[in-house]
Amino acid sequence: MSRKEKIVILGGGFAGLNVLKNIDRKRFEVHLVDRNNYHGFPPLFYQVASSGLEPSDIAFPFRRRLGKEGHAGARFHLGNVTAVDPQSKTVTTDSETISYDRLVIALGTTNNFFATPELIDRVYTLKSIDEAIRLRNEVISRCEKAALEKDEETRRKLLTFVVIGGGPAGVEVAGALGELKRYILKREYPEIAPDEMTIHLVEGSGRLLAAMSEKSSRDALEGLEKLLVDVTTGRVMKSYDGERAVLDDGSEINSTLVVWTAGVKAQPIEITGTDAGTLFGKGGRIITDDHCRVAGMDCVYAIGDMGIFTDGKYPRGLPQLAQVAIQQGRYISRLINGTGKGPFRYDDKGSMATIGRNKAVADIGKFHFSGWTGWMAWMFVHLVSLMGMRSKLSVLMNWTWSYFTYNTSLRILLHGSKYPLRRHD
Amino acid sequence: MSRKEKIVILGGGFAGLNVLKNIDRKRFEVHLVDRNNYHGFPPLFYQVASSGLEPSDIAFPFRRRLGKEGHAGARFHLGNVTAVDPQSKTVTTDSETISYDRLVIALGTTNNFFATPELIDRVYTLKSIDEAIRLRNEVISRCEKAALEKDEETRRKLLTFVVIGGGPAGVEVAGALGELKRYILKREYPEIAPDEMTIHLVEGSGRLLAAMSEKSSRDALEGLEKLLVDVTTGRVMKSYDGERAVLDDGSEINSTLVVWTAGVKAQPIEITGTDAGTLFGKGGRIITDDHCRVAGMDCVYAIGDMGIFTDGKYPRGLPQLAQVAIQQGRYISRLINGTGKGPFRYDDKGSMATIGRNKAVADIGKFHFSGWTGWMAWMFVHLVSLMGMRSKLSVLMNWTWSYFTYNTSLRILLHGSKYPLRRHD
Numbered sequence: 001m002s003r004k005e006k007i008v009i010l011g012g013g014f015a016g017l018n019v020l021k022n023i024d025r026k027r028f029e030v031h032l033v034d035r036n037n038y039h040g041f042p043p044l045f046y047q048v049a050s051s052g053l054e055p056s057d058i059a060f061p062f063r064r065r066l067g068k069e070g071h072a073g074a075r076f077h078l079g080n081v082t083a084v085d086p087q088s089k090t091v092t093t094d095s096e097t098i099s100y101d102r103l104v105i106a107l108g109t110t111n112n113f114f115a116t117p118e119l120i121d122r123v124y125t126l127k128s129i130d131e132a133i134r135l136r137n138e139v140i141s142r143c144e145k146a147a148l149e150k151d152e153e154t155r156r157k158l159l160t161f162v163v164i165g166g167g168p169a170g171v172e173v174a175g176a177l178g179e180l181k182r183y184i185l186k187r188e189y190p191e192i193a194p195d196e197m198t199i200h201l202v203e204g205s206g207r208l209l210a211a212m213s214e215k216s217s218r219d220a221l222e223g224l225e226k227l228l229v230d231v232t233t234g235r236v237m238k239s240y241d242g243e244r245a246v247l248d249d250g251s252e253i254n255s256t257l258v259v260w261t262a263g264v265k266a267q268p269i270e271i272t273g274t275d276a277g278t279l280f281g282k283g284g285r286i287i288t289d290d291h292c293r294v295a296g297m298d299c300v301y302a303i304g305d306m307g308i309f310t311d312g313k314y315p316r317g318l319p320q321l322a323q324v325a326i327q328q329g330r331y332i333s334r335l336i337n338g339t340g341k342g343p344f345r346y347d348d349k350g351s352m353a354t355i356g357r358n359k360a361v362a363d364i365g366k367f368h369f370s371g372w373t374g375w376m377a378w379m380f381v382h383l384v385s386l387m388g389m390r391s392k393l394s395v396l397m398n399w400t401w402s403y404f405t406y407n408t409s410l411r412i413l414l415h416g417s418k419y420p421l422r423r424h425d
Numbered sequence: 426m427s428r429k430e431k432i433v434i435l436g437g438g439f440a441g442l443n444v445l446k447n448i449d450r451k452r453f454e455v456h457l458v459d460r461n462n463y464h465g466f467p468p469l470f471y472q473v474a475s476s477g478l479e480p481s482d483i484a485f486p487f488r489r490r491l492g493k494e495g496h497a498g499a500r501f502h503l504g505n506v507t508a509v510d511p512q513s514k515t516v517t518t519d520s521e522t523i524s525y526d527r528l529v530i531a532l533g534t535t536n537n538f539f540a541t542p543e544l545i546d547r548v549y550t551l552k553s554i555d556e557a558i559r560l561r562n563e564v565i566s567r568c569e570k571a572a573l574e575k576d577e578e579t580r581r582k583l584l585t586f587v588v589i590g591g592g593p594a595g596v597e598v599a600g601a602l603g604e605l606k607r608y609i610l611k612r613e614y615p616e617i618a619p620d621e622m623t624i625h626l627v628e629g630s631g632r633l634l635a636a637m638s639e640k641s642s643r644d645a646l647e648g649l650e651k652l653l654v655d656v657t658t659g660r661v662m663k664s665y666d667g668e669r670a671v672l673d674d675g676s677e678i679n680s681t682l683v684v685w686t687a688g689v690k691a692q693p694i695e696i697t698g699t700d701a702g703t704l705f706g707k708g709g710r711i712i713t714d715d716h717c718r719v720a721g722m723d724c725v726y727a728i729g730d731m732g733i734f735t736d737g738k739y740p741r742g743l744p745q746l747a748q749v750a751i752q753q754g755r756y757i758s759r760l761i762n763g764t765g766k767g768p769f770r771y772d773d774k775g776s777m778a779t780i781g782r783n784k785a786v787a788d789i790g791k792f793h794f795s796g797w798t799g800w801m802a803w804m805f806v807h808l809v810s811l812m813g814m815r816s817k818l819s820v821l822m823n824w825t826w827s828y829f830t831y832n833t834s835l836r837i838l839l840h841g842s843k844y845p846l847r848r849h850d
């Protein structure tokens with residue numbers, strides 16, 4: 001028997017994991033490379049940041065999944081991918097060089113600070129579990145400091161939070177901070193008057209959740225206002241020096257805690273011997289053909305948030321959503337297995353965002369859901385798309401339970417995590 | 426009505442928490458100071474280190490407890506205590522100065538490196554949840570590195586672990602590492618041959634668990650040998666340069682990961698205007714009279730691991746056990762409430778240690794338990810002494826469940842915690 005074809009998957013997010021899950025390991029040798037040893041669940045990172053969930057509730061170690069099947073035909077590699085060489089068919093990480101027969105690039109995105117790269121050292125972000133824990137620790141730490149502070153001015157300064165970006169991540173984190181202000185402060189911090197905490201949300205476009213229906217935008221705005229969040233739309237932050245956020249109309253917000261959710265770009269990757277100008281499109285994403293193949297390369301695919309896939313409905317590329325990543329992951333595995341052919345077709349299942357603890361807005365086809373119904377829809381869709389295996393149900397039940405009870409046992413301050421993050425960009 | 430008397434409790438461990446729980450807050454104003462915002466459960470720190478439990482499973486935020494009672498008559502202060510001034514009746518922390526009418530000192534212990542203070546930068550320790558997370562990350566990180574390593578020699582080097590100290594903490598962490606070697610490696614790391622991992626346990630006295638019965642020592646030794654741990658007794662580590670541990674018989678163990686569990690000392694504290702020579706005894710602990718009062722100070726108590734309380738049976742001081750701390754905490758609250766008087770009397774309920782996942786040894790009165798029975802006894806005793814409130818039962822059930830299923834979902838590597846710890850000594 002000839003050697004098995006070697007498939008290397010870069011990134012174990014929704015896209016990469018769905019390739020791994022569905023590929024035929026009897027016929028292919030599969031290698032997964034990720035900078036973390038677990039698959040994270042980005043839709044709930046904001047809940048880790050707001051002490052609603054623990055990292056382990058939304059992180060699934062890759063080796064646990066591989067171990068169930070005795071690791072037959074699959075290997076995990078911890079590493080940061082630095083370069084791909086299509087000539088020698090190798091991938092280089094910070095620890096090793098791996099050869100491939102076929103390559104799936106699915107590294108996802110990281111924060112994009114556009115014209116203000118200096119923000120990287122001044123703001124808090126939410127693109128990984130590590131970043132979420134860092135924000136959690138900072139928020140708890142400020143509440144504790146404010147509780148000991150005698151000067152009201154200083155307390156207000158410690159407790160003025162600005163969220164930049166009114167997409168799902170921004171709306172969700174602002175909502176979670178709003179719950180802290182509205183419900184938790186008076187229960188746990190009698191030393192602080194709730195109105196001493198201020199939460200600003202600044203969105204550049206005319207409305208929140210601009211990619212969703214206008215009804216969803218209105219519901220989100222109403223939900224956040226009930227949670228005492230000050231929402232500003234049509235304004236962009238031009239600069240931030242660590243103390244003062246200056247908006248494009250010249251107005252200023254004094255704050256020492258800014259959360260940036262206003263932009264993403266593809267994880268940077270070097271593809272040697274190619275013309276970067278034609279390979280990469282907007283936001284550093286890789287342009288692909290209708291089979292998710294990187295242009296000019298037969299056996300290299302780019303999927304999920306990292307690829308730019310255009311069709312008639314999306315001439316500028318599919319949206320960067322979990323649904324696209326999951327569907328492309330499954331598509332690629334069928335393509336490699338030989339059980340599917342023809343171009344990839346995106347089946348839009350709608351989009352959603354949560355506002356606060358048990359409310360959500362959802363646009364599914366022509367239907368709009370909000371409040372509790374929206375939240376049930378949110379749960380249902382994520383359950384259906386994520387849970388392939390029975391064993392994961394227990395994890396899902398666990399976080400559902402935590403979510404409803406809002407177990408404040410999680411509001412613990414771990415000093416070990418207070419130190420600088422390893423930066424990915 | 427006159428001003429309420431102000432009771433300040435330093436430290437929210439078993440001792441301090443039991444004062445807080447039982448003191449009459451209608452009559453006294455209680456302030457708790459702790460360097461963490463949660464009460465940790467040290468008997469299970471080793472399980473956090475071995476990915477068996479999450480920090481939130483064994484950490485209870487103080488504000489959650491206070492919040493249940495509307496914070497009536499109680500306040501929490503996050504801070505590191507630096508000094509006590511008995512003349513002005515004040516306590517200084519790194520954030521503030523707090524006055525008191527009566528003071529309860531219950532700061533517990535930290536690591537003691539005796540004649541080798543340089544070890545602080547070279548070894549891993551287990552005296553806090555932060556330290557446990559640091560060890561967890563290091564162990565997982567080494568397994569991942571070894572899985573990518575082609576050279577067997579280097580793999581063995583990465584996977585040689587030395588535990589110094591054969592008391593309960595040392596036996597428990599060595600047992601947990603033994604389970605990793607015996608059960609988890611082959612399931613999750615097919616790249617590593619289990620015999621490439623070596624676990625040494627070095628104990629200075631003639632037997633493991635020297636404070637317990639000889640039968641417990643024998644059971645512990647047998648249990649660890651089944652888990653493939655190499656146990657050496659009657660040997661002390663004289664030096665460790667980060668690569669080589671030299672024992673007192675001149676023998677050497679090459680290892681880059683040493684876990685130190687061989688000694689504790691009281692948390693350092695300055696008590697101004699007093700004679701440190703007569704105030705502090707062995708290990709920096711504060712000498713008290715038979716009412717747990719600090720000698721010569723009417724309204725200052727030292728309890729738990731931090732105090733030296735002697736009686737006929739324990740002329741050198743009570744053992745540093747949770748049971749002593751809990752009983753002294755309750756005693757002090759009764760003393761302050763006026764509902765109890767007379768000297769403190771220690772009721773020895775026995776001692777226990779766990780070996781591996783579901784085995785334990787226990788000496789209770791004249792009885793010795795081991796294996797599964799010992800483990801049930803361990804659970805029962807901790808349940809009885811810890812759980813005053815119904816709501817904590819859910820947490821207990823949670824960790825019991827995790828413990829039995831050994832949920833490997835927790836084996837996640839958080840980079841944020843990889844950075845240096847805030848040192849407490």
